[in-house]
Amino acid sequence: MRIAILQTGGVHEEIVPSLIEAIGPDARVAVWLNAKCRATRGDIFAEIPGLGAQVHDVRLEGQADWDALAREVHAFAPEIILVATFQRQGVAEFVAQFGKPVLGVIHNVPMALKSPLIATMIADGRCRPLTLAPHVAAHFHRSTKGAYIDRVGVVEPVHWGSPAQAQGRRLIAIPGGVNATNRDFDGLMAALADGLADDLAARDMALAILGGGPDRARLEAEVGRAGWQDIVRFAPLGPNGRVLYDAYLGTLRRAWALLPLIPLSKADYREFKITSAIPTAIGFGLPLPLDRWTSAVYRCPHIPALPDAAGSLRALVNLTETSHGALSDDIARSRQAALTRNRAEMARLLPLPP
Numbered sequence: 001m002r003i004a005i006l007q008t009g010g011v012h013e014e015i016v017p018s019l020i021e022a023i024g025p026d027a028r029v030a031v032w033l034n035a036k037c038r039a040t041r042g043d044i045f046a047e048i049p050g051l052g053a054q055v056h057d058v059r060l061e062g063q064a065d066w067d068a069l070a071r072e073v074h075a076f077a078p079e080i081i082l083v084a085t086f087q088r089q090g091v092a093e094f095v096a097q098f099g100k101p102v103l104g105v106i107h108n109v110p111m112a113l114k115s116p117l118i119a120t121m122i123a124d125g126r127c128r129p130l131t132l133a134p135h136v137a138a139h140f141h142r143s144t145k146g147a148y149i150d151r152v153g154v155v156e157p158v159h160w161g162s163p164a165q166a167q168g169r170r171l172i173a174i175p176g177g178v179n180a181t182n183r184d185f186d187g188l189m190a191a192l193a194d195g196l197a198d199d200l201a202a203r204d205m206a207l208a209i210l211g212g213g214p215d216r217a218r219l220e221a222e223v224g225r226a227g228w229q230d231i232v233r234f235a236p237l238g239p240n241g242r243v244l245y246d247a248y249l250g251t252l253r254r255a256w257a258l259l260p261l262i263p264l265s266k267a268d269y270r271e272f273k274i275t276s277a278i279p280t281a282i283g284f285g286l287p288l289p290l291d292r293w294t295s296a297v298y299r300c301p302h303i304p305a306l307p308d309a310a311g312s313l314r315a316l317v318n319l320t321e322t323s324h325g326a327l328s329d330d331i332a333r334s335r336q337a338a339l340t341r342n343r344a345e346m347a348r349l350l351p352l353p354p
Contacts, residue, residue, distance in 0.1 A: 001026070001027040001079055001080065001350070001351060002027070002028045002029075002030075002076065002077060002078045003023060003027050003028070003029050003030075003079070003080045003081075003082055004029075004030050004031075004032065004076055004078035004080070004081050005029060005031040005032070005083075005084060006082070006083050007032070007033050007034060007083075007084040007085060008032075008034050008060055008069075008094070009034060009085050009088075010034040010040070010060075011037070011085070012084060012085050013033055013037040013041075013084070014044060014157065015084060015132065015157040016031060016033070016084055017045070017051055017159050017160070017161075018156070018157040018342065019105070019130075019155060020051045020052070020053050021051065021339065022159075022339075022342035022343055022345065023350075024343055024346070024347075025052060029052070029054070030053065030054040030055075030056065030076050031055045031056065032058050032073065033055065033056070033057055034057075034059075034060050035059045037057070038057050039240065040240045040242050041243070041244055042244035042245040043245065044245045044249075046245075046246075047245045047246060047249045047250075048159070048160060048161040048249075050161075056072065058072070070094070070097065070098075073098065078098075078100060079101075079351070080102070080103060080350065081098055081102050081103070082102075082103040082104075082105075082130075083095055083103070083104045083105065084105050086102070086105055086106055086118065086129070087106055087108055087111045088111075089115040089116070089118070092104075092118045092121060096117065101126065101128075101351075101352030102121065102126055102128070102352075103127070103128055103129075103153075103349065103350075103352070104118070104127045104128070104129055104130065105131070105132065105155075106129050106130065106131055107132065107136075107274075108272065108273055109131075109139050109140050110272060112129075113143055122148060123147075125151070128151045128152065128349050129148070130152075130154070130155050130345075130349075131153070132154070132155065132156060132279070133154065133274045133298065134299075135271070135272075135297045136154075136272055136273065136274060137152050137153075139271060139272040140152055140272075153345040154342075155345060156279055156338045156342060157276075157279045158282045158283040158335050158339065159283060160249065160252070160280065160283035163283075163284050163285040164252060164254065164255050164256075164284040164286055165253065165254070167254045169204050169205065169206055170204060170205040171205075171206055171207075171208050171254060171256050171257075172205060172206070172207050172255065172257045172258070172259050172313075173208045173210055173252050173255040173258050173259070173286065174208065174209050174210060174211075174258075174261055175210050175252070175258065175277050175280050176210070176211050176275075176277060177211040177212060177214075178209060178212065178215045178219055179211075179213045179214055179215055180215045181266075182262075182263075182266060183263070184261045184308070185215060185309075187261075187308055187309030188207075188261060188309040189219070190309070190310070191308075191309050191310035191313050192226070192228060192231075192232070193226065194310065196313050196317065197226070197228055197231055200231045200313075201230070205231070205256075206230070206233055207232045207233065207259070208255065209233070210235045210243055210251055211235075211242070211243055212241045212242045216237075235247045235248060235251055252284045253284065255284065255286055256286070256287075256324070257286055257288065257316050257319070258281040258284070258286040259289070259312060259313060259316065260275060260277035260278060260281070260288055260289075260290070260312070261277075261309055261312070262277065262294060264291070264293070264307055270294060270297045278290075278300060281300075281331070282331055282334055283335060285328050285331050285332045285335060286328075286331070287302070287319065287327040287328060288302055288303065289302060289303040289304070289305035289313075289315040289316060290304070290305060290312075291305055291306065291307035291312075292304070292307070300331070300334050301330035301331050302327075303327065
C-alpha cells in the first residue's frame, strides 16, 4: 500500500511521526511538508529517526507551487492520501483532485465541519476523519449526530522517539509556545513569587520553558527582575523566533517532569481540541499534574492537582522519587497502550473503500 501524507499548512508537523508509526512498516509512505516547518523549527525527522518514510519539503507560496506538489503526488501514485491537517476548504479542494480515498486529521471539529466540501467528502465516504484524542472524536460524533461512528478513528500523537532519561538537576519542562492565553504563565509567576521559587531551589529543581511566542520577552524580563535565572530557564530561540527541535526535544529527553499550565479558561482543549502538552508528557514518559476536569477528559496517569499554576507546581515539588518512579512506569505503559491502539485504529480504517 502506498500512502501520501500531506502537511501543507506549515504547522503541526509534530504529529506526523505518530501517523507514520500508526500506519506500520508494511506500507510505503511518502511525506510532503510545507517548507515553512523546517525553516521555522528545524527537522523533526532528524530527531525521531527510524520512521522509514520519504520526506519532501515543498514551498507553497503560489499556484505554481501547488501545481508542482500535485504533480509530485500524482507521480508517487498513492492509493490513499492522509492529510495531517484537514479542516479548510482550500485543502479539501486540492486533495479532491486526486480522486483517492482520504484520511483527514481534524484538529478543530467546528472549523472542519464549516467546510462544505469536507462535510460532503465525509458524508459520501471519500474521507474518513482521524482525531487526536477520544474527546475530540466524541465531539465530532455529537456534532454529526452519530452519523459516521464507524468511519472515525483516533490516533494519539505520542510517538516522539526515545523517552526521557532525567539527568542532573530535576528539570520540569513547560512545552508549547509562550502565550499567556493558552498557558497560565501569569499564574506561574505569581506562584514563584509566593514562595515556590524558594521551594524549587531547595529541591534542586528548575523550570525549562521550551517555546517562543508573544509573551516570551515579557516573561524573560520578569524572571530577570526577580533574579530567578537559576530556576527558570529558557530554551534558545532559532532564527525565526521559535525553539528548534534539537533543543526542544533534547530538553524533553533530559526532563524529570512536565508542567502543562492549561488554564481553566481554555475549555476548547477539553472539548473539541487537544493540548499538545499531554501527549508530549505521555510520549516522553514524564509525570505531570492535572486538575480533575482535565484528567476526566484525557484519562492518563497523572498527579492530582488543584486547578491553578500554584497547585500544579506544588504537586511536582511534593512528588517523592518513589512516587515519581511508579508514575513514570504507569505513563510508559500508557504510551505503549496508546501506540497499540493507534495501530489498531489505522488497521480498522485501512484500506479505505475506492
